[in-house]
Amino acid sequence: xxxxxxxxxxxxxxxxxxxxxxxxxxxxxxxxxxxxxxxxxxxxxxxxxxxxxxxxxxxxxxxxxxxxxxxxxxxxxxxxxxxxxxxxxxxxxxxxxxxxxxxxxxxxxxxxxxxxxxxxxxxxxxxxxxxxxxxxxxxxxxxxxxxxxxxxxxxxx
Amino acid sequence: xxxxxxxxxxxxxxxxxxxxxxxxxxxxxxxxxxxxxxxxxxxxxxxxxxxxxxxxxxxxxxxxxxxxxxxxxxxxxxxxxxxxxxxxxxxxxxxxxxxxxxxxxxxxxxxxxxxxxxxxxxxxxxxxxxxxxxxxxxxxxxxxxxxxxxxxxxxxx
DNA sequence: TAAAACTACGTAGTTAACTACATAAATACA
DNA sequence: TGTATTTATGTAGTTAACTACGTAGTTTTA
Numbered sequence: 001x002x003x004x005x006x007x008x009x010x011x012x013x014x015x016x017x018x019x020x021x022x023x024x025x026x027x028x029x030x031x032x033x034x035x036x037x038x039x040x041x042x043x044x045x046x047x048x049x050x051x052x053x054x055x056x057x058x059x060x061x062x063x064x065x066x067x068x069x070x071x072x073x074x075x076x077x078x079x080x081x082x083x084x085x086x087x088x089x090x091x092x093x094x095x096x097x098x099x100x101x102x103x104x105x106x107x108x109x110x111x112x113x114x115x116x117x118x119x120x121x122x123x124x125x126x127x128x129x130x131x132x133x134x135x136x137x138x139x140x141x142x143x144x145x146x147x148x149x150x151x152x153x154x155x156x157x
Numbered sequence: 158x159x160x161x162x163x164x165x166x167x168x169x170x171x172x173x174x175x176x177x178x179x180x181x182x183x184x185x186x187x188x189x190x191x192x193x194x195x196x197x198x199x200x201x202x203x204x205x206x207x208x209x210x211x212x213x214x215x216x217x218x219x220x221x222x223x224x225x226x227x228x229x230x231x232x233x234x235x236x237x238x239x240x241x242x243x244x245x246x247x248x249x250x251x252x253x254x255x256x257x258x259x260x261x262x263x264x265x266x267x268x269x270x271x272x273x274x275x276x277x278x279x280x281x282x283x284x285x286x287x288x289x290x291x292x293x294x295x296x297x298x299x300x301x302x303x304x305x306x307x308x309x310x311x312x313x314x
Numbered sequence: 315t316a317a318a319a320c321t322a323c324g325t326a327g328t329t330a331a332c333t334a335c336a337t338a339a340a341t342a343c344a
Numbered sequence: 345t346g347t348a349t350t351t352a353t354g355t356a357g358t359t360a361a362c363t364a365c366g367t368a369g370t371t372t373t374a
Binding site: 226252 | 352353354360361362
């Protein structure tokens with residue numbers, strides 16, 4: 001599979017990253033299902049953020065999970081439909097909408113905590129090879145902060 | 158940025174991979190534009206494959222680049238619209254459609270070759286940290302072949 | 315203190331992949 | 345040899361992110 005793409009090497013890195021992300025997300029979906037939990041992997045960043053921080057506005061959540069606010073809003077809509085979160089207007093600033101986990105959301109998190117532990121173990125086993133994937137991602141993210149791909153290419157003599 | 162997601166660690170790995178893939182693809186777009194080249198990063202796998210193998214059918218290309226055939230077909234459509242590739246029916250097997258680079262496509266590849274070299278250098282500089290990202294991806298892909306995320310989670314005691 | 319600028323949120327439409335299903339040609343087999 | 349199966353391609357609709365743009369509060373400033 002993918003002989004030419006492997007040969008073309010690093011130029012196809014974005015394709016490879018995408019593919020890996022996809023298959024991990026799909027397996028995640030299957031795992032929740034296998035545990036009888038009605039939860040989508042894409043909801044994790046929002047739910048985990050609200051579990052950690054209790055109450056946040058739309059923009060704060062978006063910044064925290066690193067998504068744009070429209071993407072965040074559509075996730076929040078789904079989560080409200082699932083009754084996993086609740087929202088109310090901020091009395092101090094009427095522009096803001098404050099989000100919290102609902103009772104159902106908190107119960108679901110409690111139910112998921114042991115599954116998250118198992119997933120962590122499985123992912124650690126999967127990715128703890130001689131070049132550690134999580135570490136590599138963090139390192140590349142740091143390199144990008146210093147100087148992005150675009151700037152680097154421009155600087156090649 | 159993304160404090161809670163970094164804390165939640167490996168569970169958000171698919172989100173992190175996705176985000177990295179996205180920003181590299183976007184920078185890629187900018188780089189082509191900066192060189193006055195009318196080319197989308199997503200076209201790279203197909204174009205590079207046809208450049209290497211000369212003539213291939215739809216299914217062969219899909220298998221080669223690791224995409225589903227509908228995704229491949231829609232890429233091929235765009236590329237035909239751009240007149241970068243040409244297609245003809247296979248005389249031996251009337252079901253098959255054979256694709257090749259057009260003259261314009263071959264010229265564009267020649268124009269892109271030096272840019273690809275520069276991109277390779279920039280990407281190598283960006284990703285060659287102590288945990289090498291390309292190596293890490295290859296290692297994790299190999300681990301997934303042995304045993305996927307789903308099977309591993311199921312096996313946790 | 316009214317106008318300008320900014321911030322928070324929302325909607326519409328796009329993108330780039332996917333799955334599910336349909337059709338036509340080629341091949342296998344009863 | 346005609347029917348069933350497989351293979352190659354195509355279409356329709358979905359998904360999960362995005363950008364662009366609009367509106368309504370809040371804050372700054374002339």
